[in-house]
Amino acid sequence: MSGTDATRVLVIGGGIAGTAAALGLHKAGFEVTVYEAHPDTAEDIGAFLTLASNGMRALAQLDATDAVTAVGFPLTSLRLLDSDGTELTHAPLGEVADPGLRYRCLRRGELNAALQGEAVRRGVRLRHGARLVAVTDGPHGVTARFADGSTAHADLVVGADGLSSTVRRILTPGVRPGYAGQRVFYGYSGTAPGPNGTGVITFVRGSETTFGYAVAPDGQTYWFARVSTEPLPVGGSAHPAPWREDLLPLLRKDSAPAADIVAASQGPVMVVNATEMPLGAVWHRGRVLLIGDAAHAASPATGQGASMALEDAVVLAKALRDLPGAPAAFAAYERHRRPRVEHNITVSGGLSRGARTPARPGPVVARPAEPDETLLRQLDWESRLFAAPPEQP
Numbered sequence: 001m002s003g004t005d006a007t008r009v010l011v012i013g014g015g016i017a018g019t020a021a022a023l024g025l026h027k028a029g030f031e032v033t034v035y036e037a038h039p040d041t042a043e044d045i046g047a048f049l050t051l052a053s054n055g056m057r058a059l060a061q062l063d064a065t066d067a068v069t070a071v072g073f074p075l076t077s078l079r080l081l082d083s084d085g086t087e088l089t090h091a092p093l094g095e096v097a098d099p100g101l102r103y104r105c106l107r108r109g110e111l112n113a114a115l116q117g118e119a120v121r122r123g124v125r126l127r128h129g130a131r132l133v134a135v136t137d138g139p140h141g142v143t144a145r146f147a148d149g150s151t152a153h154a155d156l157v158v159g160a161d162g163l164s165s166t167v168r169r170i171l172t173p174g175v176r177p178g179y180a181g182q183r184v185f186y187g188y189s190g191t192a193p194g195p196n197g198t199g200v201i202t203f204v205r206g207s208e209t210t211f212g213y214a215v216a217p218d219g220q221t222y223w224f225a226r227v228s229t230e231p232l233p234v235g236g237s238a239h240p241a242p243w244r245e246d247l248l249p250l251l252r253k254d255s256a257p258a259a260d261i262v263a264a265s266q267g268p269v270m271v272v273n274a275t276e277m278p279l280g281a282v283w284h285r286g287r288v289l290l291i292g293d294a295a296h297a298a299s300p301a302t303g304q305g306a307s308m309a310l311e312d313a314v315v316l317a318k319a320l321r322d323l324p325g326a327p328a329a330f331a332a333y334e335r336h337r338r339p340r341v342e343h344n345i346t347v348s349g350g351l352s353r354g355a356r357t358p359a360r361p362g363p364v365v366a367r368p369a370e371p372d373e374t375l376l377r378q379l380d381w382e383s384r385l386f387a388a389p390p391e392q393p
Contacts, residue, residue: 006031007031007155007156008030008031008032008033008141008153008154008155009025009030009031009032009155009320010033010035010152010154010156010158011025011032011033011034011035011158011160012132012144012158012159012161012167013035013036013159013160013162013165013167013292013294014034014035014036014112014116014126015036015112015161015162015292016108016111016112016306016310017160017162017291017292017309017310017313018034018036018158018160018161018291018292019034019112019116019119019126020058020059020062020064020115020309020310020312020313021158021160021291021292021312021313021316021317022034022119022124022126023062023064023115023118023119023122023124023313024061024062024314024316024317024318025158025316025317025320026119026122026124027062027063027317027381028317028320028321029321032124032125033124033125033126033127033152033154034119034126034127035130035132035144035146035152036126036127036130037129037130037131037161038128038129039128039129040128047107047186047270047272048106048107048108048186048222049105049106049108049111049300049303049305049306050075050103050105050106050201050303051068051103051104051111052094052103052303052304052307053101053102053103054304054307054311054375054379055307055309055310055311056068056100056101056102056103056104056307057095057379058311058313058314058379060100060101061314061380061381062310062313062314064115064118065100067115067117067118068104068106068111068114068115069104070114071110071111071113071114072104072106072107072110073104073105073198073214073216073217074099074103074104074105074199075093075103075104075105075199075201075214076092076093076094076096076102076103076199076200077090077091077093077096077199077200077201078090078092078200078201078203079200079202080202080203080204080205081203081204081205081256081257082204082205083204083205083206083207083254083255084255084256085204085254085255088205090200093201105214105216105222111306129148130147130150131146131147131148131166132144132147132166132167133146133147133166134170135157135167135171135288137285137286137287141154141155141287142154142155142156142157142286142287142288144157155287155326156287156288156289156320156326157287157288157289158288158289158290158291158316159171159288159290159291159294160290160291160292160294160309162292162293162297163177163275163293163294163297165290167290167294168294168295170288171282171284171285171290172281172282172285175277175278175281177275177276177277178277178278179231179273179274179275180273180275180276180298180348180352181228181274181299181349181352182226182227182228182229182274182353183226183227183229183231183271183273183274184224184225184226184227184273184274184300185224185226185227185243185270185271186269186270186271187223187224187262187265187267187269187270188220188221188222188223188265188266188267189220189221189261189262189265189266190220190221190264190266198214198215198216198217200214200215201213202214204254204257206250206251206253206254206256206258207253207254208227208254209225209226209247209250209251209258210225210226211223211224211225211226211251211258212225213261220266223258223262225247225251225258225262226274226301226352227247227250228352228353232271232272232273243269243270243271244262244269247262247269248262274299274300274301275297275299276297276298276299276345276348276349277293277295277296277297277298277345279342279346280342281295281296283295283330283334284330284333284334287326289316289326289330291312291313291316292312293309295341296308296338296341296342296344297345298341298345298348298349299345299348299351299352300348301348301349302344302347302348302351304344308340308341308344311337311340311375311378311379312337312341314378314379314381315337315378315379315385316333318378318383318385319332319333319336319385321385322384322385322386323387331387332386332387336378336385340375
């Protein structure tokens with residue numbers, strides 16, 4: 001399938017996966033329109049995330065590095081403390097030698113806005129406030145219908161509408177993410193103790209929690225906590241004091257700086273359930289494909305969700321660019337992506353569910369290995385994506 005055929009693609013969801021996919025498809029020559037249900041970019045504005053080196057590498061292939069490095073701040077080392085605040089390790093994080101590939105800490109809303117702004121700048125059509133209600137795959141294309149009664153017709157639909165994906169519900173009714181064993185708290189404080197400086201992300205292996213924080217150049221501390229407990233009621237929410245007061249007694253069992261950081265929080269504390277998709281879920285049918293969290297959401301324990309979504313965007317664009325027709329392209333995309341993302345679901349879920357044992361706390365973070373040659377080829381925009389491994393001579 002070639003972009004010269006003026007193939008029209010509807011991307012449902014203007015978050016990280018959807019907007020990045022639009023950038024990739026536009027670069028490959030496709031006619032792309034993004035439909036986002038929210039009226040602006042403020043979804044999950046209270047949460048933040050890290051982009052790992054592999055995610056930054058994918059951004060570079062989409063020519064979007066500058067747009068993203070204009071927000072957030074880089075992380076160059078990882079520090080691990082025990083429950084007493086004693087430093088266990090302090091090591092480089094990711095591919096620190098290349099400034100464009102360094103880990104980056106960003107608010108989710110800022111990243112969404114940066115990617116959406118770049119997409120619009122390039123001429124990608126982006127429609128806010130368009131909530132999908134139905135998709136009909138017919139003999140001559142696919143039609144999307146929205147809550148306001150409008151419709152859109154195209155050759156392909158990419159479902160990038162996240163954990164509560166409407167496209168997934170239409171494609172595979174009854175398949176949905178499950179609880180991964182932890183609640184995740186996010187917040188911001190004015191200061192953090194100790195001469196950490198910027199560029200360091202600190203993890204605390206607490207007796208009841210896994211805690212992490214990083215200090216931005218302006219002095220604000222971004223923090224999160226993962227707590228093994230019963231799930232929140234459906235939806236989760238953000239509230240100023242109640243969630244903070246629920247968390248503080250757990251943190252005060254330790255001598256590490258976590259409790260002081262949370263006690264100094266400014267503004268709401270956001271709490272969500274860590275969730276994950278079941279392995280082997282269907283990703284595509286006919287002219288409709290799922291990507292990002294809609295297809296393979298994982299618990300946040302490895303910190304790879306956003307980076308995996310950016311990888312998806314590059315590989316999908318290459319598959320549709322290089323292969324003849326959607327069935328071949330979607331099958332190749334799945335063959336290249338499924339082993340990697342499902343390994344992440346397994347590892348991250350294991351960290352979430354195994355973080356608390358009677359004997360000892362488990363690992364607090366899974367640092368991805370340096371990219372292997374297979375991943376480098378998959379993400380290299382100039383290399384061709386094959387439907388099957390090329391035969392060896």
